[in-house]
Amino acid sequence: MNNNKYMIFVANIHSKFEWITEYWTPKILAELNEQYVKLAKIKGELIWHSHQDEDEMFIVFRGTLFMDFKDGTTETKEGECLIIPRGVEHRPRTNGEEVWIMMIEPKGTKHTGDVQHEKTVMNFEWI
Amino acid sequence: MNNNKYMIFVANIHSKFEWITEYWTPKILAELNEQYVKLAKIKGELIWHSHQDEDEMFIVFRGTLFMDFKDGTTETKEGECLIIPRGVEHRPRTNGEEVWIMMIEPKGTKHTGDVQHEKTVMNFEWI
Secondary structure, eight states: OOOOTTSOEEEEHHHHHHTOOSBTOOEEEEEETTEEEEEEEEOSBOOOBOOSSOOEEEEEEESEEEEEETTEEEEEETTEEEEEOTTOOBEEEOSSSOEEEEEEEETTOOTTTTOOOTTOOSSOEEO | OOOOTTSOEEEEHHHHHHTOOSBTOOEEEEEETTEEEEEEEEOSBOOOBOOSSOOEEEEEEESEEEEEETTEEEEEETTEEEEEOTTOOBEEEOSSSOEEEEEEEETTOOTTTTOOOTTOOSSOEEO
8 A cells, every 4th residue: 555654644543454354464554753553453363472672562443452471361452552561472362353453663573573483474564 | 640661561541541631731651662652632722833853643532633734734533543744843733622642752752842832741641
């Protein structure tokens, strides 16, 4: 889609989600201050990973995001946000439903940290 | 309130807004990657200003955010986001209603750029 870098722009977040047809394939909505704002639809589970130098923020726009940590699981519902500090191992998953998430993280953040998997996205597209 | 720096945490965004009692007084919800995520209730208008080195993102959670630029005005409704690149002069305002906004911007971002006004907040509190 269009590259919105360095433009004033307004976007409807729900409408942008409607364009996403694949799970676990984050799309870039915006770039600012060396961060990407990404949108993703997820269902099922991703693999365990961590990001050594990047904190991550998730905002849930639909459904409930389950995040497994080594010592427990958080549930983040629609209208809630989750912060994961750098270095903390985690595994995102859903309870079988489709969940819509916004992620805010540095541009260089790898999808699944230093772990590679068939679900790992190497190059993020704009939406 | 509590300082959430470097913790895993889940927050209900609407509930956090409920704690805010003053207009034009952004509160820090989270810190990550040298950015602050802030929440504010606004009503009426702020002053014209720009941020020389910081891009700003606004997500509207209630109402409609009007943003004046030198060559026009954008309207950002509930569920929409607005990006303002660094250096672009702008004036946020509402159409008389109370509007709830989330802002994502670098920690060092001054409330009203290099302009000072009675509404200017110098030290942001956590919520």
